[in-house]
Amino acid sequence: MLPRLKQKFLQWKWLHLLVIGLLAVLLLWQTALLTWNKELKNLEEQATNELLLHVTALRGKLQKYDYLAELLTTKEDLSLYLKPDTDRDKLQQLNLTLDTYRAIADVSDIYLMNAQGTTLAASNWWRADSFVNQNFSFRPYFQEAMQGEQGRFYGLGTSSGARGYYFSFPVHYQDEVQGVLVVKIEIHAIEEPWRDPSGELLVTDPDGVIFISSRPEWRLSTLERLAPAELERINESLRYAGRILKPLPVQEKESVSAEAQRLSIRMSDDLPKDYLMLSQEMPEAGWQAHIIKRLDPVRKQVLQITLLTGFALVILAFTAFYLLQRRRVLQKQEAWKEEAHRALQEAHDELENRVAARTADLSSSNRRLLEEIQQRQQTETALRSTQRELVQTAKLAVLGQLSASINHELNQPLAALRSYAENARTFLARNRPETADSNLEQILELTERMAEISAQLKMFSRKSxxxxxxxxxxxxxxxxxxxxxxxxxxxxxxxxxxxxxxxxxxxxxxxxxxxxxxxxxxxxxxxxxxxxxxxxxxxxxxxxxxxxxxxxxxxxxxxxxxxxxxxxxxxxxxxxxxxxxxxxxxxxxxxxxxxxxxxxxxxxxxxxxxxxxxxxxxxxxxxxxxxxxxxxxxxxxxxxxxxxxxxx
CATH class of the missing domain: 3.30.565.10 (Histidine kinase-like ATPase, C-terminal domain)
Structure with missing residues (x-):
């Protein structure tokens, strides 16, 4: 009878353990899932805010130059330079003027085209890749401006090959469009502040071509593989100067929410990495901005929370086991409990002592570090002062080496001053004031020469x-x-x-x-x-x-x-x-x-x-x-x- 009861008890025990194990696995899975959704939502909100800030900044930079072309056409009467008989001197003067405006406005290039699209004057007239005499009538910004509208365009320059954004405005003469003024800004200046180790920023055109990117190797790539007809249409537009547009190595893509997608991209080191991508339209520029955030921090947080939950479950299981065992052997372990309590208290006291000692060591180290920083600052200040004094001492040393020459320079005028003064007195005594006045003029010239020598020495000895x-x-x-x-x-x-x-x-x-x-x-x-x-x-x-x-x-x-x-x-x-x-x-x-x-x-x-x-x-x-x-x-x-x- 007893063996059968014992066997039944063991069967129920293992069944309970199996149920508890399944519940623990289910709890860990639910914890990982909830943590993943929460952290992914937080990352999406963070990416949304960052994307909004970058889009706002990008719009602000473009709006900064939006009215520059129109402003220049009103400031300068450019129609005078569009006449066929305009001589080279006038066009050269316009080149210099456009270069001055370029430097003031901090743009890449400013150039003027006639009605046929030929560049007459440009701020880069002196460079090897100058726009002068080049024809850009095929550009959309020229065609829009010739229709009397303000034009915008982005693409690769046919001369420089650099990415640029173009603003154009028509030049009127007698209510007719006779030419076009264009202002170009370079895109690389916009990308400089886009450095984020946890993600990437992209700007694409309506065809999905990446025009701006914080990652250089992704530029002029496409988010998706384009059809041959689309590639042919893009090449015919000369927007990207015939460059080969390859798609990004995206291995997987799935929707996370209505605004976000998860991408798996194979990097240059052949290791795929997961990203969260959000997008926002920029209709005024004809672009779409994207932000791509790495999912590694989310996975790391999920792993940490799951491990902590598992650890808590292990602690809970050990606690339950301990309570069960404690209830069964409570009487036998009463003495051991007291001994264990004392040992635990001693360990706690020892730990507190160690923490206090370590805290004191850290405080002492911080004080020594602060003292060392102050000493270094004082030493640096003294070193700079010594350096300035050493430069001044070197000046005085050079003055000492020049003392013989300066003495010679001053002795000659002094001797001449004495001679001219004695001669002036003699001529005055002989009633010859004209001759005496000539000697006095010589005395004035000599004193000016001595003052010039003294001024040079004074200027040399001054501090910088x-x-x-x-x-x-x-x-x-x-x-x-x-x-x-x-x-x-x-x-x-x-x-x-x-x-x-x-x-x-x-x-x-x-x-x-x-x-x-x-x-x-x-x-x-x-x-x-x-x-x-x-x-x-x-x-x-x-x-x-x-x-x-x-x-x-x-x-x-x-x-x-x-x-x-x-x-x-x-x-x-x-x-x-x-x-x-x-x-x-x-x-x-x-x-x-x-x-x-x-x-x-x-x-x-x-x-x-x-x-x-x-x-x-x-x-x-x-x-x-x-x-x-x-x-x-x-x-x-x-x-x-x-x-x-x-x-x-």
């Missing part, structure tokens, strides 16, 4: 500012040469200046640029002391590198050059090839630091030769050092005739 502004390179070089004029004349140094016809500007600080050029000129003078041929050349050229315009200022000399073992340490402090007492070795180190502060760079090297323009080709090579200073170019409105072109 912090803000970078457009600075004339020719003015800085002229100042450095005037400061060393006496030494150049005494040593009979030949100066060659290879400057552009127009004034060159860089973004710098006048005082620090003058200090840098003075240091380079001082080194060149020292290098050619023992040379048979004493010559210094200053050259200025434009140079374009890494998408930025630079001005290269070079100082050449005919000295012995730089030794190969000195190149690695030539810009280190207190490294000098001068004799003891001739310098501290700080000039090039300070010059290099000044170049870095001005967002430029200073490069030292040797040249094999440089020849005068009128010397015969058989002239023997001359070796020496050359220092090349690169500074960002600046184009003030008064000097921006042809930006980006090399003048030398």
């Amino acid at each position: 500012g912090e803000q970078l502004v457009p600075v004339s390179v020719q003015a800085a070089c002229d100042y450095a040469l005037r400061l060393y004029r006496n030494q150049l004349e005494q040593q009979q140094v030949e100066i060659e200046m290879d400057f552009p016809d127009q004034e060159v500007f860089v973004l710098a600080d006048m005082v620090r640029l003058e200090q840098l050029l003075v240091n380079l000129l001082s080194n060149a003078l020292h290098a050619i002391k023992a040379s048979d041929r004493k010559k210094i050349r200053l050259g200025v050229t434009y140079q374009k590198e890494t998408g930025q315009d630079w001005v290269k200022i070079q100082v050449w000399d005919t000295g012995p050059g730089i030794a190969p073992d000195q190149f690695e340490e030539i810009f280190d402090p207190f490294v000098t090839s001068k004799e003891p007492g001739q310098g501290l070795g700080l000039g090039l180190s300070i010059s290099n630091r000044i170049a870095q502060d001005l967002n430029g760079k200073l490069i030292a090297g040797n040249h094999l030769h440089f020849r005068e323009l009128h010397e015969p080709a058989k002239t023997a090579p001359v070796s020496g050092a050359v220092f090349s200073l690169y500074l960002p170019a600046s184009y003030p409105e008064t000097s921006q005739d042809n930006p980006g072109e090399t003048h030398v």
Whole structure:
């Protein structure tokens, strides 16, 4: 009887365990499903808000230039340039005017076309891919404007191949449309702020071609595979310049809600990734904006909630088992309970002590970190102050080196002043005021010369500012040469200046640029002391590198050059090839630091030769050092005739 009861009890026990296990699985599945729907809804709301913000921003950028073409047609009488007999000088003046408007409005290009669609003037007239003399009558924006309407168009440029958005407006003459003015903006400027590691932003045309994308490899792809007839129609429109339009590698697509879809896209690393895509129409631009958010965070959250629920169920099961066992052996385990309680309390106390100790360690570490940050800030402030004082000290050191020359410059006028004053007194005593007046004029000229020398020293010793502004390179070089004029004349140094016809500007600080050029000129003078041929050349050229315009200022000399073992340490402090007492070795180190502060760079090297323009080709090579200073170019409105072109 007892074995049968025991067997029946075991059967009911296993049945209960099976039912509990099935309920636990059902609970976990429901938890995962509810979490998935909730997180997916949250992600959809977040994506909707982000898409609304991006669409609003995109509309704002397009509306910013919507009335620019119309405004320019009212500001300028463009019909004067549409006559067949318009001469080149007028069209060139219009080119310059359009380029000025382009720079002010911060757009890509502005150009004027006649009634036949031929471009007469453009802001990019000076570039190799200029629109001048090109015909764009096939573009829809031209055809719309010729019908008297404001035109809009987006596509790839036939000349540049870059993506652009075009705004056109008709040019009227005697109530007839005689031409079209077009304003073009580049699309890549719109994409720059679209960087989101958790998703992608797309803009497609009515055919589903991706025109704007935060992911470069998706541009000019299609959301779906297009039929051959549609591809042929798109190619005939020349909107995308005959580019091959491939579909995105979408493996799966399903609707999640009325506004959202789930996409599975195979990425460049051949690993498919799931996205949630929402779309919004932009009828005014002819576009449809999409935002694609990755579903990995949703899956991660579902996994975490499911694991937590499973863990809670395990804890609950162990708790139930513990309660059952506790009820069965309550009396036998009373003593063990007290002992376990004490052990648990001790463990709790030990844990609290460890937490308190760890908290104290973290607080101490935070205090030390704050102190270290304050010390670093103080050190950086002291370093900047020391650097400024070091530059000022270097200036005073140069003033000390120039003291003998300045003394000579001032002694000569002083001696002449004394002689002219004594002569004036003598002529006045002899009643010859005209001759005395001539001597007084000489005295005035000498005092002006002494004041000019004093003003140069005062200007050289002043401290520099912090803000970078457009600075004339020719003015800085002229100042450095005037400061060393006496030494150049005494040593009979030949100066060659290879400057552009127009004034060159860089973004710098006048005082620090003058200090840098003075240091380079001082080194060149020292290098050619023992040379048979004493010559210094200053050259200025434009140079374009890494998408930025630079001005290269070079100082050449005919000295012995730089030794190969000195190149690695030539810009280190207190490294000098001068004799003891001739310098501290700080000039090039300070010059290099000044170049870095001005967002430029200073490069030292040797040249094999440089020849005068009128010397015969058989002239023997001359070796020496050359220092090349690169500074960002600046184009003030008064000097921006042809930006980006090399003048030398």
